Amino acid sequence: xxxxxxxxxxxxxxxxxxxxxxxxxxxxxxxxxxxxxxxxxxxxxxxxxxxxxxxxxxxxxxxxxxxxxxxxxxxxxxxxxxxxxxxxxxxxxxxxxxxxxxxxxxxxxxxxxxxxxxxxxxxxxxxxxxxxxxxxxxxxxxxxxxxxxxxxxxxxxxxxxxxxxxxxxxxxxxxxxxxxxxxxxxxxxxxxxxxxxx
Numbered sequence: 001x002x003x004x005x006x007x008x009x010x011x012x013x014x015x016x017x018x019x020x021x022x023x024x025x026x027x028x029x030x031x032x033x034x035x036x037x038x039x040x041x042x043x044x045x046x047x048x049x050x051x052x053x054x055x056x057x058x059x060x061x062x063x064x065x066x067x068x069x070x071x072x073x074x075x076x077x078x079x080x081x082x083x084x085x086x087x088x089x090x091x092x093x094x095x096x097x098x099x100x101x102x103x104x105x106x107x108x109x110x111x112x113x114x115x116x117x118x119x120x121x122x123x124x125x126x127x128x129x130x131x132x133x134x135x136x137x138x139x140x141x142x143x144x145x146x147x148x149x150x151x152x153x154x155x156x157x158x159x160x161x162x163x164x165x166x167x168x169x170x171x172x173x174x175x176x177x178x179x180x181x182x183x184x185x186x187x188x189x190x191x192x193x194x195x196x197x198x
Contacts (some may be wrong), residue, residue: 005146046124055147083185087183091178
């Protein structure tokens, strides 16, 4: 059982740590100290639900109905392109982190964006529902222990990324640092959108 949990943790971590739109968003919110706890919670709970669904058998259902992934793919690509354009426009006018003069975005808007980045990304379904769901059953009767390990990896990663980003705050007091971050975010999201379409 310990082996299954450790395997789930390491496998989950290896899939989650990859640079993507969701991680870029969590990093940005962490640097801004803007609704970090809700963002981390949404990401971790979403992963937990998707991993549990994969272990419960949703992975087979998703692979049997490719139209579901196709619709998600195109919706996700459009959404990522919109975010890429937004980041590129922000990079043209880099901001300076000024807590006194820069109010936070509304919680609802931040959570909605986080949910969209999570559930409009077909790779999330492939990684959590299909791949982790399949790998978990290689550890029967410890499939749910494997899943618990993967969920723990998700919680640890998003917590570290969201709250650890605070330490980068002094760097992002300079407008140039925001400009570089927004350019990187724009490139990552545009690249992911193109990869989804091809």
